[in-house]
Amino acid sequence: MLIVKKFGGTSVADKERIFNVAKRCIEDYNKGNEVVVVLSAMGKMTDVLLQQAKDINPNASKRELDMLLTTGEQTSVALMAMAMDSLGVPAVSLNAFQVAMNTTANYGNARLKRIDTDRIKHELSNRRIVIVTGFQGINKYDDYTTLGRGGSDTTAVALAAALRADACEIYTDVDGVYTADPRIVKDARKINEITYDEMLELASLGAGVLHNRSVEMAKKYGVQLVVRSSLNNSEGTIVKEDAKLERMFVSGVACDRNTARIAVTKLEDKPGVAFKLFNHLANHNINVDIILQSVGREGTKDISFTVDQDVAKEAVQIIENHRTGSLKCESVDVEENVAKVSVVGAGMMSNPGVAAKMFEALYNANVNIKQICTSEIRVTVLIQDSDVDKAMNAVHDAFELSE
Amino acid sequence: MLIVKKFGGTSVADKERIFNVAKRCIEDYNKGNEVVVVLSAMGKMTDVLLQQAKDINPNASKRELDMLLTTGEQTSVALMAMAMDSLGVPAVSLNAFQVAMNTTANYGNARLKRIDTDRIKHELSNRRIVIVTGFQGINKYDDYTTLGRGGSDTTAVALAAALRADACEIYTDVDGVYTADPRIVKDARKINEITYDEMLELASLGAGVLHNRSVEMAKKYGVQLVVRSSLNNSEGTIVKEDAKLERMFVSGVACDRNTARIAVTKLEDKPGVAFKLFNHLANHNINVDIILQSVGREGTKDISFTVDQDVAKEAVQIIENHRTGSLKCESVDVEENVAKVSVVGAGMMSNPGVAAKMFEALYNANVNIKQICTSEIRVTVLIQDSDVDKAMNAVHDAFELSE
Numbered sequence: 001m002l003i004v005k006k007f008g009g010t011s012v013a014d015k016e017r018i019f020n021v022a023k024r025c026i027e028d029y030n031k032g033n034e035v036v037v038v039l040s041a042m043g044k045m046t047d048v049l050l051q052q053a054k055d056i057n058p059n060a061s062k063r064e065l066d067m068l069l070t071t072g073e074q075t076s077v078a079l080m081a082m083a084m085d086s087l088g089v090p091a092v093s094l095n096a097f098q099v100a101m102n103t104t105a106n107y108g109n110a111r112l113k114r115i116d117t118d119r120i121k122h123e124l125s126n127r128r129i130v131i132v133t134g135f136q137g138i139n140k141y142d143d144y145t146t147l148g149r150g151g152s153d154t155t156a157v158a159l160a161a162a163l164r165a166d167a168c169e170i171y172t173d174v175d176g177v178y179t180a181d182p183r184i185v186k187d188a189r190k191i192n193e194i195t196y197d198e199m200l201e202l203a204s205l206g207a208g209v210l211h212n213r214s215v216e217m218a219k220k221y222g223v224q225l226v227v228r229s230s231l232n233n234s235e236g237t238i239v240k241e242d243a244k245l246e247r248m249f250v251s252g253v254a255c256d257r258n259t260a261r262i263a264v265t266k267l268e269d270k271p272g273v274a275f276k277l278f279n280h281l282a283n284h285n286i287n288v289d290i291i292l293q294s295v296g297r298e299g300t301k302d303i304s305f306t307v308d309q310d311v312a313k314e315a316v317q318i319i320e321n322h323r324t325g326s327l328k329c330e331s332v333d334v335e336e337n338v339a340k341v342s343v344v345g346a347g348m349m350s351n352p353g354v355a356a357k358m359f360e361a362l363y364n365a366n367v368n369i370k371q372i373c374t375s376e377i378r379v380t381v382l383i384q385d386s387d388v389d390k391a392m393n394a395v396h397d398a399f400e401l402s403e
Numbered sequence: 404m405l406i407v408k409k410f411g412g413t414s415v416a417d418k419e420r421i422f423n424v425a426k427r428c429i430e431d432y433n434k435g436n437e438v439v440v441v442l443s444a445m446g447k448m449t450d451v452l453l454q455q456a457k458d459i460n461p462n463a464s465k466r467e468l469d470m471l472l473t474t475g476e477q478t479s480v481a482l483m484a485m486a487m488d489s490l491g492v493p494a495v496s497l498n499a500f501q502v503a504m505n506t507t508a509n510y511g512n513a514r515l516k517r518i519d520t521d522r523i524k525h526e527l528s529n530r531r532i533v534i535v536t537g538f539q540g541i542n543k544y545d546d547y548t549t550l551g552r553g554g555s556d557t558t559a560v561a562l563a564a565a566l567r568a569d570a571c572e573i574y575t576d577v578d579g580v581y582t583a584d585p586r587i588v589k590d591a592r593k594i595n596e597i598t599y600d601e602m603l604e605l606a607s608l609g610a611g612v613l614h615n616r617s618v619e620m621a622k623k624y625g626v627q628l629v630v631r632s633s634l635n636n637s638e639g640t641i642v643k644e645d646a647k648l649e650r651m652f653v654s655g656v657a658c659d660r661n662t663a664r665i666a667v668t669k670l671e672d673k674p675g676v677a678f679k680l681f682n683h684l685a686n687h688n689i690n691v692d693i694i695l696q697s698v699g700r701e702g703t704k705d706i707s708f709t710v711d712q713d714v715a716k717e718a719v720q721i722i723e724n725h726r727t728g729s730l731k732c733e734s735v736d737v738e739e740n741v742a743k744v745s746v747v748g749a750g751m752m753s754n755p756g757v758a759a760k761m762f763e764a765l766y767n768a769n770v771n772i773k774q775i776c777t778s779e780i781r782v783t784v785l786i787q788d789s790d791v792d793k794a795m796n797a798v799h800d801a802f803e804l805s806e
Contacts, residue, residue, distance in 0.1 A: 015458055049478075055418055056482050057489035064488070067496050068481035071474035075452075078471035079459050085467070086460035093470050097500040098545050119545070142501050142522070 001166040002124070003028055006038040006134065006156035010173050011230040012076050013043030021171075021230065022083040025129055029089060034124045036163065038134040038156040039080060041072025062107035063143060066136075070096065070144045073133035073152075080131050091129040094119060096136040096144065101155070103137030103145045110137055110145035111213075112154060115162040132159065150211020157214045161221035168223050169236075170210060175229035176237035177202065177209055179401035180253040184392045187402035193238045194251060201344040201378045202254050215239065250345035250354060250399040255388050257339045259289070260312035261370070263304040264319060266330035269295075274303060276326045280318050286311050290340070290373040290382060300330075304371070306382060309336060338370065339388045342380040343395055355379045361398035367391045404569040405527070406431050409441040409537065409559035413576050414633040415479050416446030424574075424633065425486040428532055432492060437527045439566065441537040441559040442483060444475025465510035466546060469539070473499065473547045476536035476555075483534050494532040497522060499539040499547065504558070506540030506548045513540055513548035514616075515557060518565040535562065553614020560617045564624035571626050572639075573613060578632035579640035580605065580612050582804035583656040587795045590805035596641045597654060604747040604781045605657050618642065653748035653757060653802040658791050660742045662692070663715035664773070667722060669703040669733035677706060679729045683721050689714050693743070693776040693785060703733075707774070709785060712739060741773065742791045745783040746798060758782045764801035770794045 005028070007021050021037075029035045040046075049068050053060045060068075077093035084091035100116035123130045134152025137145045147154050153170055160168035177199065180188040194202075196219035203212045209227055218225050218239065228236030267273050274293065281288055291305040307315050312334050319332050348354045355372075358379050362369060367390060371382035383391055396402065408431070410424050424440075432438045444452075452471050456463045463471075480496035487494035503519035526533045537555025540548045550557050556573055563571035580602065583591040597605075599622035606615045612630055621628050621642065631639030670676050677696065684691055694708040710718050715737050722735050751757045758775075761782055765772060770793060774785035786794055799805065 018459065052478075052482065053485055056421065057485035059489070060485040061488055064481045064484045064496060067484070067498075068478060071477050071481075074474050074477075075455075075471060078467050078474075079455065081467045081470070082456055082460035082463040085464055086462070093467060095470075 002034040002036070002163055004036045004038065004156050004160040004163065004165045004168045005171065006152055006169065007040070007171045007230055008152065008173070009040040009043050009046070011171055012039055012080065017230075018079055018083050019087075022080060022087055022089075024171075024230070026084065026087060026089050029129055035129045036120060036124070036159060036165070037080065037129060037131045038152055038159060039073060039076040039131060040134050040152040041069075042076050042079075045072045045075065066107045066144045066146045069146055070133070070136045073135055077131040077133050084129055084131075089129060090127065091131055092123050093131045093133075094123075095133045096138050099132055101132075101137040103139050103147070105139045105141065105145075107139075107143070107145050109148040110139060112137060112147065112158045112217075115158055117162050120159075120163065148213075150214060153211045153214035154217060157217045157221070157223050157225065160223045161217070165223070167226065168218070169226045169228055170214075171228055171230035172209055173229065173231065174209060175232060175234045176227050177239075178252065180392055180396045181255065184255065184389050185253070185396045185402075186393075188396065189402050190234075191237050191251060192235070193240065195346050196239060196241060197377055198251050198344050198346050199239045201342070201375070202252055210239070250343045250348065250401065252344050253341065253392055253395050253399075253401065254344060255339055255341045255392055257385060257388065258309045259306050259338055259340050259382070260309045261304055261306050261335045261338050261382060262312065262315055262319075263302065263333045263335070264327075264329050264331070265302045265333075266298075266300040267303060268328055269299050269301045273301070273327070276322075277303060277319070278305075280322055280327070281307075281315055284314065284318055286315050286318070290371050290380065292371050306338070306340070306371070312336060337385040338382055339385045340380050340382055341388065341391045341395065342378050343399065344378045346377050348377050348379070357398055358395055361394040362391055365390050365394035367394065405437040405439070405566055407439045407441065407559050407563040407566065407568045407571045408574065409555055409572065410443070410574045410633055411555065411576070412443040412446050412449070414574055415442055415483065420633075421482055421486050422490075425483060425490055425492075427574075427633070429487065429490060429492050432532055438532045439523060439527070439562060439568070440483065440532060440534045441555055441562060442476060442479040442534060443537050443555040444472075445479050445482075448475045448478065469510045469547045469549045472549055473536070473539045476538055480534040480536050487532055487534075492532060493530065494534055495526050496534045496536075497526075498536045499541050502535055504535075504540040506542050506550070508542045508544065508548075510542075510546070510548050512551040513542060515540060515550065515561045515620075518561055520565050523562075523566065551616075553617060556614045556617035557620060560620045560624070560626050560628065563626045564620065568626070570629065571621070572629045572631055573617075574631055574633035575612055576632065576634065577612060578635060578637045579630050580642075580655070582654065583795055583799045584658065587658065587792050588656070588799045589796075591799065592805050593637075594640050594654060595638070596643065598749050599642060599644060600780055601654050601747050601749050602642045604745070604778070605655055613642070653746045653751065653804065655747050656744065656795055656798050656802075656804065657747060658742055658744045658795055660788060660791065661712045662709050662741055662743050662785070663712045664707055664709050664738045664741050664785060665715065665718055665722075666705065666707040666736045666738070667730075667732050667734070668705045668736075669701075670706060671731055672698070672702050672704045676704070676730070679725075680706060680722070681708075683725055683730070684710075684718055687717065687721055689718050689721070693774050693783065695774050709741070709743070709774075715739060740788040741785055742788045743783050743785055744791065744794045744798065745781050746802065747781045749780050751780050751782070760801055761798055764797045765794055768793050768797035770797070 081093040103110035134155040225239040484494040484496040506513035537558040628642040
């Protein structure tokens with residue numbers, strides 16, 4: 001078997017954890033498997049490097065930031081190879097240049113295009129464990145790029161696809177995907193199997209276990225994922241195309257507190273206004289989520305939408321900059337103490353009562369809904385941040401997810 | 404003009420120094436010059452990384468150590484590019500892969516073979532300052548290598564040769580090459596010009612300003628070097644083939660305290676014994692310096708030699724391991740508190756009285772000489788460590804080097 005195993009930054013944060021990971025990989029190796037390991041930078045190293053850069057130049061170019069950040073994973077893989085070596089198992093570390101991990105040109109948020117597998121296969125054929133830097137690639141200019149948030153997951157999935165691996169295991173600090181965040185909902189239950197689409201909805205809604213792009217890629221190339229804990233041996237959650245239908249309509253409840261709502265009132269009610277608004281934001285790389293447009297008074301309209309909290313101020317500023325031009329309006333307000341709560345499930349499509357059941361549960365729990373957004377397999381509501389725990393538990397109970 | 408400027412670790416140890424270096428480079432750039440900057444890892448970063456490796460695996464492979472250490476220079480060059488950028492000057496950082504800095508295969512102590520200049524020339528033609536990682540290369544396996552001690556100097560000289568640079572400036576924390584270490588000899592004088600050969604002797608004798616290999620390479624390719632201070636604007640020392648004959652026979656006095664003497668007594672007096680002894684040491688990469696062989700008693704001989712202090716114990720152990728086999732002897736003793744003091748000068752060749760004058764000065768200063776070694780342009784004596792200051796001053800005075 002060829003197994004790709006990915007470990008995040010907390011799993012390699014110090015010597016003890018590095019050796020833990022080394023031992024887990026060696027177990028698989030000793031059973032005769034070929035083992036490829038993908039690592040992130042150690043613990044908070046990426047944050048430390050970013051701070052160092054900010055201290056020198058708050059507006060550092062993304063090209064140089066990537067040059068700096070990629071030292072993080074290179075440090076991890078070198079130390080891991082040393083650890084395995086000291087345990088008597090031959091290992092070799094490889095960075096994005098050595099693998100030839102080709103990406104698109106854009107620094108800071110590149111996408112993987114093509115992975116050369118020659119070097120990795122050569123090392124595997126010499127019975128070495130191959131340790132690859134996650135999160136990083138090289139572009140056509142021979143420059144380092146990074147893959148953006150959750151990039152190491154994507155590296156692992158892409159490697160698994162390119163190498164036609166038999167398994168792709170994503171290790172995290174939780175032991176799988178849960179029906180809800182166990183810190184909020186006490187009787188949340190671990191999900192044994194889940195479909196790519198459900199995982200995508202959960203990931204984008206802040207379940208925080210797997211990054212969207214890695215799940216998209218896994219779906220595209222049919223790579224079966226296992227999300228497992230690096231701290232224990234429990235079985236984890238399998239993510240695949242046709243997960244067993246053990247479940248009800250709803251497979252999980254997710255929440256995302258990193259949300260702010262921006263309300264723009266009394267915009268001119270003429271064609272192109274919404275386009276201009278969101279185009280300005282898109283030009284600054286600001287992702288917009290739940291959008292609500294309502295008819296205002298006197299030939300105007302109001303538009304409100306949510307963005308990630310950390311870009312809320314920037315988004316407001318961008319709109320303010322155009323108030324005297326293309327975006328005439330009365331006010332631009334931002335509300336930061338809001339949160340999204342969602343139910344996700346492939347069974348939802350054929351069960352129209354899901355949304356109603358969710359709203360009922362929230363009503364009974366006395367939670368006010370500010371905005372609603374639905375997709376085929378998801379219902380999301382925007383609520384007051386302070387209501388999150390109450391809402392999550394009420395919805396989790398209503399769908400009997402702990403059973 | 405195309406100028407290659409090399410700055411060591413202390414010159415880029417913190418934000419303030421990074422900006423100092425950036426400004427110096429920008430001065431040259433703003434005069435219309437093409438500027439290539441070679442940097443070492445920041446301050447003590449290499450030591451920190453080595454300690455981190457040692458903590459994981461005290462016998463880490465050199466391949467993985469190089470993979471780890473090369474993150475040091477990559478960090479420096481990325482931060483430097485950010486600093487220059489914030490000062491409004493376009494800059495780009497390049498590592499050994501991006502330049503294509505080809506070396507021999509051996510990790511930890513590789514030699515540069517061939518440098519591709521395409522990428523650097525391309526960046527220069529776009530009027531960018533190009534910042535290159537010193538100390539590192541890549542070998543035929545596409546692995547990182549490092550160039551050993553003083554490797555960044557070698558990188559700078561090699562780049563200057565490959566790019567046919569008009570100047571190669573090595574910045575350090577002293578403002579040039581002195582007739583003796585100013586911390587020991589108060590009236591030591593800065594040398595304005597010195598030949599490659601003299602510099603080679605001084606470098607190998609612990610003058611500590613330039614590394615041997617970089618001087619050898621500069622000599623081979625006729626690269627004129629300037630050793631300057633990164634802290635002030637004084638003119639520094641020029642190292643070239645035909646330095647002005649402003650001098651006397653002797654151009655400087657050097658000392659090397661990192662020395663230990665090993666004495667092996669009563670070795671069998673038969674052919675091949677010396678060969679075996681030094682072959683065993685060479686196999687463990689231990690460099691041997693001053694060798695003295697004397698006829699012992701009863702058909703035996705004694706051999707003593709000096710090595711760097713940090714490998715003395717290992718050297719003794721290697722000899723001990725062969726005492727029952729090829730190296731029968733009575734005792735192996737190590738003396739650690741010894742030091743080498745040397746006078747160096749191209750004028751020496753035609754002036755046979757230099758050695759005698761040095762011995763006289765030491766005799767007058769009551770310094771006991773343990774061992775002597777001479778070359779065409781150098782006389783070295785081994786003395787008690789505690790006598791170094793006295794000896795240096797006496798010799799410096801005798802040759803009137805302060806005048």
